[in-house]
Amino acid sequence: MQILSAEQIREWDAYTIAHEPVASVDLMERAAEACAEWIEKKGWLHFDYSVYCGKGNNGGDGLAIARMLSQRGCKITVHILEFGHKGTDDFQVNLERLHECNVPIVFIQDNGFHPTPKGNIIIDALFGSGLNRPLEGIVADLVDFMNNSGNKIVSIDIPSGLFTDKSSKGNTVVKAAHTLSFQVYKTAFVMAENGQYTGQIEILDIGLHKDYLEQHKGAFFQMTDETFIRSIYKKRTSFSHKGNFGHALLMAGSYGKMGAAVMAAKACLRSGVGLLTVHLPKCGVDIMQTSTHEAMVSIDKDEHCIISIPDDISKYNVIGVGPGIGLENETKSLLPAILQLKKPLVIDADALNIIAENKALLQQLPAQTILTPHPKEFDRLFGESPNDFVRMEKAQHAASKHNCVIVLKGHNTFMAAPGAKGFFNNTGNPGMATGGSGDVLTGIITGLLAQKYSALNAAILGVYLHGLSADMALQFNSFETLLPSDIIKYLYRGFKSIITEKKE
Numbered sequence: 001m002q003i004l005s006a007e008q009i010r011e012w013d014a015y016t017i018a019h020e021p022v023a024s025v026d027l028m029e030r031a032a033e034a035c036a037e038w039i040e041k042k043g044w045l046h047f048d049y050s051v052y053c054g055k056g057n058n059g060g061d062g063l064a065i066a067r068m069l070s071q072r073g074c075k076i077t078v079h080i081l082e083f084g085h086k087g088t089d090d091f092q093v094n095l096e097r098l099h100e101c102n103v104p105i106v107f108i109q110d111n112g113f114h115p116t117p118k119g120n121i122i123i124d125a126l127f128g129s130g131l132n133r134p135l136e137g138i139v140a141d142l143v144d145f146m147n148n149s150g151n152k153i154v155s156i157d158i159p160s161g162l163f164t165d166k167s168s169k170g171n172t173v174v175k176a177a178h179t180l181s182f183q184v185y186k187t188a189f190v191m192a193e194n195g196q197y198t199g200q201i202e203i204l205d206i207g208l209h210k211d212y213l214e215q216h217k218g219a220f221f222q223m224t225d226e227t228f229i230r231s232i233y234k235k236r237t238s239f240s241h242k243g244n245f246g247h248a249l250l251m252a253g254s255y256g257k258m259g260a261a262v263m264a265a266k267a268c269l270r271s272g273v274g275l276l277t278v279h280l281p282k283c284g285v286d287i288m289q290t291s292t293h294e295a296m297v298s299i300d301k302d303e304h305c306i307i308s309i310p311d312d313i314s315k316y317n318v319i320g321v322g323p324g325i326g327l328e329n330e331t332k333s334l335l336p337a338i339l340q341l342k343k344p345l346v347i348d349a350d351a352l353n354i355i356a357e358n359k360a361l362l363q364q365l366p367a368q369t370i371l372t373p374h375p376k377e378f379d380r381l382f383g384e385s386p387n388d389f390v391r392m393e394k395a396q397h398a399a400s401k402h403n404c405v406i407v408l409k410g411h412n413t414f415m416a417a418p419g420a421k422g423f424f425n426n427t428g429n430p431g432m433a434t435g436g437s438g439d440v441l442t443g444i445i446t447g448l449l450a451q452k453y454s455a456l457n458a459a460i461l462g463v464y465l466h467g468l469s470a471d472m473a474l475q476f477n478s479f480e481t482l483l484p485s486d487i488i489k490y491l492y493r494g495f496k497s498i499i500t501e502k503k504e
């Protein structure tokens, strides 16, 4: 699914109006009908509703929804923000139509707000994609009033006060339980900093013209949904053998952090790699050999940490480096030599921190190296960012500048690559916030890269599977009990869900 900016959505609305063709007010009718149907399907017609409307088209949606819910038998009160000026044309048409339904309308002035009865559901149709400045004065007070009312809030298109394409940090924003939005995701919805406002997001189909997307291919961020994932997944044939699936080298582990190496190794194996060798310090050999029988080991000359490169590097087609390697000086000095091997590379954890201490190393990354930082590691590498939007733009810029793939881990992990607009992931859950999740991801991506996925596709598929397997594991866990090892355990379910319904 595509993720569009406010400007692109406006263009798409206009394209649909011109090319379907459909009158703007009829498109609004479709949007409102989709919301009313969603409420009906939810079984919420026995509730009373307080509908808060601005005077733009978001408010127009609100008026139309009020009419439709009233026609379905709900008790409705409409509250309109009165700024003196007239509403948009479609707002005015819907105000006329509402008058015919005898729905009570309250105009909100600055002399106090009409209380919302307990148990009413609030429909928030104050501002949508036309928001052009932070809320202040009476409008901000109204939003605080709504947020503090204790009533469930359903926001139409986007929680009022939330900017579609830039950060709303520190601003007054409606806190919705549900956001009913139209046709596609908006950029604001995939930013972790906005999670507290959007609640559950529902994307409702209002039949915008498909040709617009075709004509602007490549201009949008992508949400990596199931259809997209199936399009990049490489199915195995019955003639496949282990030589087809690569030989990965993982450089991982140090004294006290061997678990990271074990998890990365197991995840790499479970992601389908043909052969795996793990290069680790002497102290880790028994641990790896007894825990992970399928992995071969390459033994470093040091007892406690990695300080050398294995012999005969030519047999490995990819390298994953970082999980649990620690920050000993000799390990740090090894990293430039690893980069010089010019192998397809996945870099994570301490290896990222080593680069952050010596940023000149960024210039030496082999082409299409995959970096998998979480936001703190990212900030160490590329500087602090005031918010998620800026960090995302920096990731795009850094990916182009260093010809690498950046996997910026988070609620909706963002993947940036040169020449691509950017991909957001939509699988995963809060149960993954346990140390070791990242090691598992590194293992998976390294395994996929060894199987000749492109760097970007290895990242996209790896991140998707990582989250999906964690979601599968949730059937038998709570957020608290879910462990990174469970993600590995349920990787097969992740793969199966892609494979089973794959269309030939």
Ligand SMILES: NC(=O)C1=CN([C@@H]2O[C@H](COP(=O)(O)OP(=O)(O)OC[C@H]3O[C@@H](n4cnc5c(N)ncnc54)[C@H](OP(=O)(O)O)[C@@H]3O)[C@@H](O)[C@H]2O)[C@@H](O)CC1
Residues within 6 Å of the ligand: 010, 013, 014, 024, 025, 027, 028, 029, 031, 054, 055, 056, 057, 058, 059, 061, 088, 126, 127, 128, 129, 130, 131, 132, 133, 134, 135, 136, 139, 156, 157, 158, 182
């Ligand atoms: N046919 C279509 O296109 C469809 C559109 N659809 C719907 O339209 C919505 C977009 O409508 P929109 O463009 O009219 O903008 P909207 O968000 O209602 O608000 C704009 C008004 O708010 C005002 N304003 C802005 N910021 C403010 C602030 N901080 N504080 C106070 N005022 C502020 C601004 O006024 P001004 O800047 O002049 O003061 C202007 O009057 C979209 O989200 C979707 O719900 C659907 O029906 C599908 C079909």
Ligand SMILES: [K+]
Residues within 6 Å of the ligand: 058, 124, 125, 126, 127, 128, 155, 156, 157, 158, 159, 160
């Ligand atoms: K809204």
